[in-house]
Amino acid sequence: MPDQPHSPTTETADTDPRAPRAPGPSPYSERLWVPLWWWPVGFTIAGLLAAEIHMGAPGLRAWLPYLLLTPVPVWILLWMSRHRLDVTVADDGTAELRVDRAHLPVSFVARAVAVAPTAKSAALGRQLDPAAYVQHHAWIGPMALLVLDDPDDPTPYWLVSTRRPDRVLAALGLPSAG
Incomplete structure (x- = not known):
């Protein structure tokens, strides 16, 4: 009988996890970011490596390692945080x-x-x-x-x-x- 109310033990669309849901926005979304404290550590490692290279080159070429190595930790940490x-x-x-x-x-x-x-x-x-x-x-x-x-x-x-x-x-x- 379709006119009778559902008893508490009857599975309905509200209680049955396998029942179809109404289309709508995503009920949950999460980006799996790396921890924030990894960012300063990454920049520190890149800075130390650039300083090591800096010691061996005079003049303008001394700053080139800092320029080239700064994007490396950004790329690595963003790549590690790509998962959704x-x-x-x-x-x-x-x-x-x-x-x-x-x-x-x-x-x-x-x-x-x-x-x-x-x-x-x-x-x-x-x-x-x-x-x-x-x-x-x-x-x-x-x-x-x-x-x-x-x-x-x-x-x-x-x-x-x-x-x-x-x-x-x-x-x-x-x-x-x-």
Whole structure:
């Protein structure tokens, strides 16, 4: 009977993480920047290297290493910060996780958990399945673990670095187990 109200135990689009969602803006987006303190360290290393080269050249050529080596830490640190993690809503209304160019529809996720920074080494150590999809960044402590339920995919789970795993899981509509 379609006119009856849903009981609290009945799964609806609001409670079922596999139900289609209404299209809209990205519910979560994160750029995985390197820590701010890496920037002065990078410039200090480039400056020390330029000073070493400066000692061997007189005149105007002495300042050339500073000019040429200053962009190097900028390029390296921006390159290391290029990774993105997004939760998007597809045209059919289902949510999906996008990590760089890889994407995972939420319909294939059986369960998910936020991995604390203290449990990160265990998750990446002996317990790590070689077939798992791992997007690890050492400068980010917590991770999100998404166990897959797809018989056609040999990947058992995704393990991705994120600063706010609970918000990622909430944006996907998945309860955090654990």
